[in-house]
Structures are given as structure tokens and as C-alpha cells.
């Protein structure tokens with residue numbers, strides 16, 4: 462069975478429109494102008510990841526900004542965001558403080574990046 | 578009060594300029610109208626900052642905090658926060674007003690302008706219709722959500738596909754707002770491809786190129802926007818008009834350097850950048866007044882802002898100490914395909930000088946050439962050049978003649 466995906470390579474401003482196809486475990490990338498596009502395309506097709514940046518509420522009613530310490534699977538973004546709605550940053554939390562360790566088993570931590 | 582160097586604005590440009598001047602042994606004062614240093618970075622909570630400067634990917638507040646920490650630990654730098662600069666004279670007298678320090682007047686050996694930029698508003702782009710609640714510039718919405726912790730609406734449309742608009746499409750999606758549509762006047766986006774993919778495509782947010790808003794509707798709260806395809810003359814075609822219901826409209830229609838402060842003090846302006854005309858050291862036409870960051874020209878990468886400001890701060894220190902010297906001036910001119918350059922004057926001498934520029938459109942497969950005195954001093958083939966990405970070339974100063982021209986071939 463062949464599976465395919467269309468996207469844009471983001472590795473340089475050319476932004477080549479690429480098509481990634483998998484046939485019986487073999488990948489082929491079309492539309493890319495260079496090798497980097499092939500590597501990017503296969504990565505996006507097999508295991509797309511994103512760094513999530515968002516807000517959590519603080520004890521005094523304000524907000525603090527947070528990020529995942531490393532990119533997490535793209536299809537887990539909204540599960541992670543849901544989890545963030547349930548936590549509150551302690552008073553005087555500082556940049557670099559870890560609020561959640563190994564969030565949803567991704568191996569990535571929720572880290573404070575700023576706030577008031 | 579006297580300081581060797583006075584810096585106006587405490588964003589990334591102001592902080593880097595202050596640190597560079599202090600490093601050269603100068604007494605430095607920084608005026609920042611906000612409660613804290615960091616400028617616009619404090620509201621940019623997404624990552625993608627500092628890859629060049631720190632060699633790691635940081636969020637805006639993290640990038641700002643690293644510089645703010647250095648400023649705090651620099652014994653030669655005095656910071657006035659919540660201090661709004663009201664005026665600066667050609668003789669470099671800077672007057673500021675602060676709620677707790679009152680009126681502050683400073684004489685400075687050199688001044689660095691680092692006031693950043695502001696956003697074009699609905700007024701500036703002549704939006705027709707009523708003026709209901711729910712229309713924000715993308716940057717204002719960014720601040721309301723990320724710093725103040727407010728929510729802005731439930732269903733949104735974004736006009737303009739610059740990076741701030743794209744980033745806000747994702748940010749609002751994360752906050753539970755349904756972003757229904759992005760409209761872009763041009764046939765392409767000035768934003769990064771990465772932001773198109775990761776802020777729109779990831780969440781299946783549609784973007785229409787060559788479209789604009791024709792009018793807005795709603796009594797108190799925004800209710801509906803009408804939009805249409807534009808023709809070759811960039812005017813909307815009435816027969817293509819459609820509508821979409823939404824309670825929020827974000828405008829991401831461009832940034833302009835914030836130069837009101839220096840109106841009428843004789844600083845020559847460049848109509849193409851909306852900033853001051855500047856030389857290799859980012860010195861303006863008024864000796865001793867320097868400028869760096871978005872107040873000079875709108876940057877897309879904060880890393881470039883920091884680098885430019887270090888150059889300006891260091892040169893301002895030299896000026897204050899009376900040791901800023903240079904070779905003969907050489908005007909930088911724009912040729913085919915080039916919209917503007919910064920700086921607009923470079924100097925003959927030894928070593929290298931970086932010239933930054935933007936193209937006036939999207940070009941593929943072009944050779945970028947710099948010529949001086951009839952000779953090619955730089956040439957490089959490029960697969961693509963877009964106005965959204967600032968370009969940089971390095972010129973050997975010993976090869977400079979009377980003028981330097983940049984063009985695409």
C-alpha cells in the first residue's frame with residue numbers, strides 16, 4: 462500500500478513543494494531541489510515534531526510563559542496544552558524552572574521561559 | 578548629569594549597544610519607558626530566537642533575559658526604567674520623565690537611538706466600515722494574550738501574513754480561538770516558510786493570497802468581515818466579494834520605525850527604510866547620534882539587531898572619547914532588484930564591512946553583484962532572494978572607490 466503526503470520544505474527560503482510517498486516501507490521524495498529536502502520530507506512524514514510554547518496561569522492570577530524542553534510529537538500538541546490548563550506556576554518561579562518532568566512520557570520537560 | 582553614552586530604548590538593540598559601550602570603559606545610561614528591559618521580545622513567547630547569536634534556540638523572553646542579566650551586572654550602566662524620553666537635541670541633551678525620578682536631564686558624549694518600531698494600524702491602511710470592538714494589531718493582541726493573560730475572542734481572521742500574524746494564528750489556536758482565515762494582499766507571504774507550515778498548515782488554517790478585506794461589520798462587537806480578490810492594480814474586485822463571520826480581526830500589515838522623537842532635529846531620513854540615513858558605524862547625519870535595531874530599519878531576526886547595536890554602541894563609545902576615525906566615505910547605491918541597503922555610507926580602509934539589504938521582489942537564480950569604481954568587488958549566485966529575508970554581504974574595504982552599487986543580474 463502506498464501512502465503520500467504533500468508539504469513545503471522549510472529548510473531554506475526556496476520553500477520547495479514536496480511530495481513524500483511510502484511504498485512498502487520505502488520512501489521517495491519528489492519536488493525537492495536538494496538533499497536537505499529529502500531528509501526533511503522523510504522526517505515530517507514519519508515522525509513530525511514541534512517545540513510547544515504556551516502559557517500557564519500563575520498563583521497571583523497572571524501568566525508565565527513555558528516551553529517543552531525539546532520538540533515533542535506533533536500529534537501530542539493539544540494533549541500537552543490541555544495538561545497545561547490544569548497547572549499553576551508557583552510564586553516566584555524563574556526562567557529555567559521545571560514545572561512538569563517528562564510530560565506525557567515524551568521525555569521532554571515543561572520549562573518556565575518568562576513571566577511576571 | 579553627564580554620561581559618555583546615553584541609550585534611548587531598552588529592547589535588544591538598546592541593551593546590546595549599552596553593553597558594547599560599557600565594555601569600552603564608558604559610563605552609560607539607558608532609558609526605557611516600560612517597567613522592564615527587553616522591548617518587544619517580552620511578548621514573543623515562541624521559540625526561534627538566538628540561533629545565530631547564542632547558537633541555541635531560545636524564546637523571546639529568554640533571549641531578553643540573558644541580555645538584561647548582563648546589563649544588571651555591568652557596573653558602568655545606569656538604567657532608568659519607566660522613563661519615557663521626551664526629547665533629544667542635536668547637542669545630545671536627553672530629557673526623560675519618570676514617575677519616581679521626575680524629570681531627568683542628561684548630557685551625553687554620544688547618543689544611541691534604539692526605540693524600535695510600531696505597527697501600522699487600521700487607520701494607516703484605510704479600512705472601511707464601522708469601528709467595532711475586536712480589531713487589534715497583531716502585536717497588541719500578542720501583548721494582551723502573552724503578557725497580560727487576556728483572551729481576545731472566539732473566532733478570528735488575520736489580515737496580512739507577515740511573521741507576527743502567522744505566529745499569532747498559532748498562538749490563538751493554542752488559546753482555543755478558531756482562526757478561520759488568513760488574507761494576504763500579495764501573491765506571496767513575507768513570512769518565513771517555517772511559520773507558514775508550523776503556524777497555519779499544522780492546524781489547517783487556510784490562507785488566501787491576492788485577497789484583502791473590503792469592509793467590516795458589527796455594531797459594538799465585530800461580527801463579520803467582507804473580503805475580495807484583488808486585481809493587477811491591487812484593487813479589490815467587487816464581483817468576488819465574500820464574507821466570513823468572526824468576532825476578532827488581527828492586522829499584521831507592517832511595521833514602521835518609531836522615529837517621532839527625532840522629528841525636526843535635523844537628522845536626515847531615508848524614505849525607503851523610514852529610518853535615519855546611517856553610515857557604517859550606524860551614525861546618523863547628526864554627529865554623535867547613532868541608531869540601531871528596528872528604529873533604523875525593520876529587522877526580521879533579533880540576532881541581527883544585537884549585532885548591529887553592538888557595532889553602534891562600540892562606535893558611540895569611540896565618538897564620546899574622541900577616537901572615532903575613518904577613511905574616505907563611499908556612498909552605497911541601490912541597483913536593479915535592490916530595495917534598500919544599510920548602511921548607506923561605508924568607508925575605505927582595511928578589514929571588512931557588512932552591508933545588509935533587501936530585494937524589491939522575489940527573485941530566483943540571480944547573481945548578486947557589488948561594484949565599486951567599475952570593478953566587481955563581490956559576486957555570488959543565489960537560488961532565491963525574497964524581500965522577507967534580509968541579506969548580508971561582506972565587502973573588503975580596501976577595494977572601495979568613490980561609491981558601491983549593489984544589484985541583481
Ligand SMILES: Cc1cc2nc3c(=O)[nH]c(=O)nc-3n(C[C@H](O)[C@H](O)[C@H](O)COP(=O)(O)OP(=O)(O)OC[C@H]3O[C@@H](n4cnc5c(N)ncnc54)[C@H](O)[C@@H]3O)c2cc1C
Pocket residue numbers: 585586587588589590591608609610611615616617618621660661662663691692693694695696715716717719740741744832835838869870871872876877878879882
Ligand atoms: C509586535 C511585534 C512583534 C514582533 N515579533 C517578532 C517575532 O516574533 N520574531 C522576531 O524575530 N522578531 C519579532 N519582531 C521584531 C522585533 O521587534 C525585533 O527582532 C527586535 O525586538 C527589535 O529590537 P529593538 O530593540 O530595535 O526594538 P524593541 O524591542 O521594540 O525595543 C524598543 C524599546 O524602546 C522603548 N522605547 C521606545 N521609545 C521610547 C522612549 N521615547 N523613551 C524610552 N523608551 C522608549 C520601547 O519601550 C522598547 O522597549 C516583532 C516586532 C513587533 C513590533
Ligand code: SF4
Pocket residue numbers: 470471472473474475476477492493494495496497498499
Ligand atoms: S529542498 Fe533544498 S532547495 Fe528546496 S526548500 Fe528544501 S532545502 Fe531549500
